[in-house]
Amino acid sequence: MATATGTQASTKFQAFLDEHLERELLRFTTAGSVDDGKSTLIGRLLHDTKAVYEDQLASIKQSKVNRAAGPIDFSLLTDGLRAEREQGITIDVAYRYFSTARRKFIIADTPGHEQYTRNMATGASTADLAIVLIDGSKGLLPQSRRHTYIASLLGIPHVVAAINKMDLVEYDEAAYKKISADFLELAQRLGIRNAQIIPLSALKGDNVVAPSAHMPWYKGPTLLEYLETVPLAQAAEERSRNRGSLRFPVQLVARPDANFRGFSGQVASGVLRAGDEVLALPSGRRTRIDSIVTYDGELQEAAVSQPVTVRLKDEIDLSRGEMLVSPDAPPAVSRNFNAKVVWLHADPLQPGRTYLAKHTSRTVRVRATAIHYRVDMHTLEQLPAVQLEMNDIASVNFVSNLPIMFDSYAVNRTMGSMILIDAVTHATVGAVMLERDLGTPSVELVVAPTTQVHPLILARSAKTARSIVQILHARNVPYVLLDDPYIPACSLACATRVAQLAGLAAVYSGEGPSKELMQQIEQFLPQARWIQLPDGPLDEAAFIQRLDQVLHWENGEGKE
Amino acid sequence: MNVTTLPPDATSAYPAVSQRALNHLQALEAESIFIFREAVAEFANPVMLYSIGKDSSVLVRLAQKAFHPGRIPFPLLHVDTSYKFPEMIGFRDNYAREIGAKLIVHKNQKALDAGANPFALGTQNCCGFLKTRALLDALEAGGFDAAFGGARRDEEKSRAKERIYSFRDKAGQWDPKNQRPELWNLYNSRLNKGESIRIFPLSNWTELDIWLYIYAEQIPLVPLYFAREREVIVRGQSIILKYDDTHMLPGEKTQRISCRMRSLGCQPCSGAIRSEADTLPKIIEELIAFRRSERENRVIDHDEEGSMESKKREGYF
Numbered sequence: 014m015a016t017a018t019g020t021q022a023s024t025k026f027q028a029f030l031d032e033h034l035e036r037e038l039l040r041f042t043t044a045g046s047v048d049d050g051k052s053t054l055i056g057r058l059l060h061d062t063k064a065v066y067e068d069q070l071a072s073i074k075q076s077k078v079n080r081a082a083g084p085i086d087f088s089l090l091t092d093g094l095r096a097e098r099e100q101g102i103t104i105d106v107a108y109r110y111f112s113t114a115r116r117k118f119i120i121a122d123t124p125g126h127e128q129y130t131r132n133m134a135t136g137a138s139t140a141d142l143a144i145v146l147i148d149g150s151k152g153l154l155p156q157s158r159r160h161t162y163i164a165s166l167l168g169i170p171h172v173v174a175a176i177n178k179m180d181l182v183e184y185d186e187a188a189y190k191k192i193s194a195d196f197l198e199l200a201q202r203l204g205i206r207n208a209q210i211i212p213l214s215a216l217k218g219d220n221v222v223a224p225s226a227h228m229p230w231y232k233g234p235t236l237l238e239y240l241e242t243v244p245l246a247q248a249a250e251e252r253s254r255n256r257g258s259l260r261f262p263v264q265l266v267a268r269p270d271a272n273f274r275g276f277s278g279q280v281a282s283g284v285l286r287a288g289d290e291v292l293a294l295p296s297g298r299r300t301r302i303d304s305i306v307t308y309d310g311e312l313q314e315a316a317v318s319q320p321v322t323v324r325l326k327d328e329i330d331l332s333r334g335e336m337l338v339s340p341d342a343p344p345a346v347s348r349n350f351n352a353k354v355v356w357l358h359a360d361p362l363q364p365g366r367t368y369l370a371k372h373t374s375r376t377v378r379v380r381a382t383a384i385h386y387r388v389d390m391h392t393l394e395q396l397p398a399v400q401l402e403m404n405d406i407a408s409v410n411f412v413s414n415l416p417i418m419f420d421s422y423a424v425n426r427t428m429g430s431m432i433l434i435d436a437v438t439h440a441t442v443g444a445v446m447l448e449r450d451l452g453t454p455s456v457e458l459v460v461a462p463t464t465q466v467h468p469l470i471l472a473r474s475a476k477t478a479r480s481i482v483q484i485l486h487a488r489n490v491p492y493v494l495l496d497d498p499y500i501p502a503c504s505l506a507c508a509t510r511v512a513q514l515a516g517l518a519a520v521y522s523g524e525g526p527s528k529e530l531m532q533q534i535e536q537f538l539p540q541a542r543w544i545q546l547p548d549g550p551l552d553e554a555a556f557i558q559r560l561d562q563v564l565h566w567e568n569g570e571g572k573e
Numbered sequence: 574m575n576v577t578t579l580p581p582d583a584t585s586a587y588p589a590v591s592q593r594a595l596n597h598l599q600a601l602e603a604e605s606i607f608i609f610r611e612a613v614a615e616f617a618n619p620v621m622l623y624s625i626g627k628d629s630s631v632l633v634r635l636a637q638k639a640f641h642p643g644r645i646p647f648p649l650l651h652v653d654t655s656y657k658f659p660e661m662i663g664f665r666d667n668y669a670r671e672i673g674a675k676l677i678v679h680k681n682q683k684a685l686d687a688g689a690n691p692f693a694l695g696t697q698n699c700c701g702f703l704k705t706r707a708l709l710d711a712l713e714a715g716g717f718d719a720a721f722g723g724a725r726r727d728e729e730k731s732r733a734k735e736r737i738y739s740f741r742d743k744a745g746q747w748d749p750k751n752q753r754p755e756l757w758n759l760y761n762s763r764l765n766k767g768e769s770i771r772i773f774p775l776s777n778w779t780e781l782d783i784w785l786y787i788y789a790e791q792i793p794l795v796p797l798y799f800a801r802e803r804e805v806i807v808r809g810q811s812i813i814l815k816y817d818d819t820h821m822l823p824g825e826k827t828q829r830i831s832c833r834m835r836s837l838g839c840q841p842c843s844g845a846i847r848s849e850a851d852t853l854p855k856i857i858e859e860l861i862a863f864r865r866s867e868r869e870n871r872v873i874d875h876d877e878e879g880s881m882e883s884k885k886r887e888g889y890f
Contacts, residue, residue, distance in 0.1 A: 027854060030785070030857060034598060034789055038597035106734065108733055117597040131754055135756050138756040139756075139758075264611060264614055265610045265613060267642070269642050269643030275642075279607050306641070319603060320603050320607055333614050357754050372759075374611070430757045432759045438765075
């Protein structure tokens, strides 16, 4: 058997090799429309970092299809399947690899057609960084806004705006500045924490790998320099709010023989330490970590992403789909939750239908109870929806048959992500980003009408709504609290009308309704009878004053 | 202008954590181990397709790591075309015994009895009978609902879009239009009767990663990967290793040159390359200097443009 050792290799190469072993891994995704030159950019990155093997390049040179003006059509490097080579469009996520002395890169190349939101979401789900391609000769088009929105929705820590085709605008700084300002405004609005803007020309190679001689006014890094030096997501995640809160979903119970019982899994957040106290969920049992076992020997501790097998001090009941967590900061354990959904399938999502849901190592059944709103991908506005079509993005409430243990997606991608699976066809139909625990659904009702006026109170948060309900209760104002998964924003008009007819004030805890909905409600309830609360903590005195105004409006005592 | 909207994460008040970020090989290893464990937890009857090559060797090591201290909880299946190099068969049997794995060897005996060989059938048809058909038969015979394979996305263009869980219909066929979207690390293992999944834990590894990992882990390999002076026939661009039963064309002579195999397939269709690389660091050094993709010396991919895609549609791994 040939096992070789490195004794005969040159010392210089040995040093190179050891350096290579220590490289980091960066996963990024690229989004752009067909005409933005995205495939050309990736082709250029692969080519200029010498990731393209000579024979592959030769086969592209021979290829009958060449859509580029230059001698080599770089985009052919990334278009894999025969069908799309013929159509000239990219129709699925393609993964590409290259490396430099500093890092290994995985590119998820996703198509930018608006009907392919699902592909971009797929590529973005595992990315540490997103490159949004912007055509420098056209400015920030709606499609670039959509791509940036999806990047923010999927929680990608770093977003790069690559302003391409600078050669077409004669490398004009003013054109760059205009797009730059537009993009920064958008990034800020979407809460993207790290945005970088790089002017380049993929076709000519400016600022992709080598700095451009044509844009002396740009002092920032080239695209590759940025990719090589940007701080990794993992480091960022460890600094996030739940840093130190252990999450260890059990993948597998390891019982190789009667003497060994261990729990295999990958640390989803925090640090697993031998000797630490842990809480098992959902059982609620407590025990301590006895030892951390790996093929390469026992460990004292294991950090995020490390696959290990743990042995526990006590023989507690624990199996796949359950979880070990920090006892002082457990995740939500809930059967009612709200989430953002990207719908991936041609069969629509319908409230009332049951789906299989896989979350960490746990698979449960969920029912969509209500669609709060759907996001219009052209304007990014929130609109009412009765069902979700393929590529729709929406805010949806779910109930599950068994509780899931989760953190919000914004805090931890592993603990906040879930896929939906059709219970019959077993197709993957939805991507879910969990947002909040809805607790136990409640409809509170006091029937004792004492006034003729029944206002609509838009509380904008569950907390404010509960404070308001106490005030109404104390003042003997009959009310109904609309904080229920079965009453989504789009049925607010209907629910408010029913409350009116029943002689109740309606307290709505969700976000403000859309313009369209407000107009509907105004048809039966003038805005003078609404109480719209601002964001932030409730100013009780101001609310009571306003409430009195509204209640007495009918009697001519109102000041409206 | 170099703009950042908000202070970057780098300026944080938190002290550095004790654990460093995983390097790229540790990150790839972690992903592969995660995939192995998910599959074993969710499938009733998985199997590993074992080709004896370097990727298979890495796959085996990752499986050992995933299930340590237990043994690999599924059998290794080798589809033997009977045209494999003798060194491969020797290595296979020893290694499986050494690691305590269950080994299943399957041949398409009917086709072999009928005299199937690449010279008479052409490489496409020969692979069709002895690899694709044999594989599908073996999977059906074993009732396997999932099969691990060592394919990587960087090997060939049509593989760049392959999923980690690659869905196959009741006939074992791959429909590129009907693959399930794969998000985060949440793999959908749900199947209806007769359907199966091919699982590729090495999807995100490149050829260089494989060699670096073999070097870092000191993983055993078939000796053919290491350069040595060997008796060969030079046929056009190809260097064919000479064995007792090697089919020689009229006028061909043997010669001794220092060479090695870059990827292992069947004897008649795998050419050697001239090389002095007799250690892992030398192989890696050669690889980096080379810049030619490894499937080039396999005849099958070059038959027609997009040929791997056609094979996959039929069920080739």
